[in-house]
Amino acid sequence: MTCSCTRLDHTWVPGDWTHMTLQVRPLPGLKWRVTAKVWHSSELEPKEWQLAWTENVEPLPGRATAWGQPYSGMPIAVDDVRVWRID
8 A cells, every 4th residue: 555645633522523535546557546535514615635545456256334433432423425437
């Protein structure tokens, strides 16, 4: 895996939703480009991807999942997950 990203500073705000877009696209040579961005519901979606890396391992087929590990001990709610194919 090759990561071309820096640390993403995103502060959790109690009672505010955090939105995330994650994209995985195939590249030539059996590689995949993974890009992501996050923002608060009170903000506009960033135009640029905030994280990007190249993955050499093919994504496993199956159902998409989302999970999180809270550092604060507060539960994380995941809602309105949408998955679509980009050709």
